[in-house]
Amino acid sequence: MRITTEILPQRQVALIIEVDPERVEKAMRQVARRFAEQFDIPGFRRGKAPYEVVIRTFGREVIFEEAVEALSQEVYREALDQMGLDPYGPGRLERVDPEPLTFRVIVPLKPEIRLGDYRALRLPYEPPEPTEEEVMEVLERLRRDNAIIEPLSEGVAEPGMMVTVALRATDAEGKTVLEDELSFVLGQEKPPLPGLEERILGMALNETRAFELSWPGDEARVLQVEATLTGLSRYLLPDLDDALAQTVGDFETLEDLKAKIREDLAAHKRRQYDAEYAERALEALVDQAEVEFPPQMLEEEIDDLVRDLENSLERRGGDLETYLKERNQTLEELREEFRPQAERRIRRGLVLYQLAREEGLAVPEEAVAQEAQALRQRIQVSEEAWMQLQPEISSSIRSRLLARQALERLTAIARGEVEAAAAPVVEEARAPETEA
Structure with a gap:
């Protein structure tokens, strides 16, 4: 058997495998023996017909095709x-030449990820602080939440009053x-129809009054x-004073309430900023990384996206064909x-996978x-069903947790909290899963 290789783009290699004629002949004789044992051939008991008779009975082309089918998997x-190839997935038989018997097989290789000097990646980390205007917005909401509403039996609608209007x-x-x-407060809350x-x-x-108004966003459409x-x-809004602070919580003074509002706003802003910062760090790493993967991997990711859409449609009572x-x-x-x-998801997942490996x-x-x-406690399944689901579920959880770890490490690197030094490499790690 002679083998030559041809390096192809997108992490693929072509194997050109030429099979010795003697091996082809041996494979054909094995097929002929099997046919002789499986089928009745006139003049012979099963399994006793000579090779030449089987060839004449079924045709050399049929026996050859069966032998090629058996040999293709074996020689591959x-x-x-x-x-010394460790493919990403099954190879694709592209061509078969009969004389001499030669197979051309396209082999998808595992992805290759080069992160570059990722430990030198830096992004400014400047989480925003709450402004005085934002603190006052919260205080105003608290005033409205604690407003005193005093129904009137007569009167006219004036600014600052709460009105209830039946509309048609x-x-x-x-x-x-x-x-x-x-119901809304005049001068403080906007009704659904402008004007x-x-x-x-x-x-x-x-x-009761009758009048014309324009449709929201379409002034030419009159209602x-x-x-x-x-x-x-x-x-009646309460005053901004210590009494309000004592009403809404365990606070002695209005300044105590303001301090707590600032603290909560700062924590909320920090969480939002940290999520955005991690996303920017990952995008920066993906941009600098060199990532190659086989087309088969991309098609499988597209398959996953289509399945996700189908599942989503089914949950809403629809189906993909109608969609x-x-x-x-x-x-x-x-x-x-x-x-x-799909390509974006693959690149992000592979980059996090490689980072997890290189960071150990x-x-x-x-x-x-x-x-x-x-x-398991949430989905309430039987023991038997859980035994079948557990391996896949555990693998998904492990991958997600590893992705989270890798993203946290990347964030620390981008903030300058991890020194730019050689990092350990582990041999095996599962590619983390990331969101779209």
Whole structure:
């Protein structure tokens, strides 16, 4: 058996495997013997027909094709061993030449990821602090939450009052497009129809008015509106003082309340900023990394995205066929639409995978078992079903936790908290999963 290789783009290699004629002949004789044992051949007991008779009975081409089928798998495995290849997935038989018998097989190789000097990656870390305006916005919300509402039996709508309005709006064809009863504070809360507030001002309790208003976002579309003031209340806001602070929580003074608001706002802003910072760090690492992977990997990722869409549609009572018809789209066009997203997911996942390897990160099995057990309690499945699901679930949990670790390490590197030095490398790690 002679083997030559041809390096192809996108982490693929072509194996050209030429099989010795003697081996082909031996394989054909094995096929002929099997045929003689399986089929009745006139003049011979099963298994006793000579090779030449079997060839004449079934045809040399049929016996040759069966031998080629058997040899293709056999010589492919031998070629992989001989060339020291560890493929990403199954090879693809591209061509078979009969004389001499030669197979051309496209072998997808495992991805190759080069992160470069990732320990030198730096991004400015400047989490924002809450402004005085944001603190006051929270205080105003607290005032509104603790406002005193005093219903009135008579009077007219004035700024600062809470009004309840029964609305009915129709379009030019007389079709009702809005029919509801709304409550809002004049001058403080915006009603759904622009201009409604101005029309309500000065209305007496139980008064009805008819007027025209433009449809929100479309001034050319005029609505005929009928509004009745069905409720009117004084809306008394508490003062911004120590009494308010003592009302809303365990605070002695208004300054204590403000300090707590600032602390909570700062923590919220920090969480948001940290998530955005981690995303920017990952994008920066992906941009500088060199990532190659076989086309087969991309197609499998697209398969996952299509399955995710199918599952989502089924949960909402739909199906993929109807979805494609509504969009006037074929499955092939949908797969092409998903291709950039799938490629992005692969690159991000592989980069995190490689970072985890080079940083020597690992997930404690106790953490995996703990999350798996918590999930089992939530989904309430039988022991038998859980035994079947557990390996895949544990693998997914392990991958997700490893991705989280890798992202945390990357964030620390970008902030300058990890020195730019050689990092340990572990031999095996599972590629982390990332969100789209």
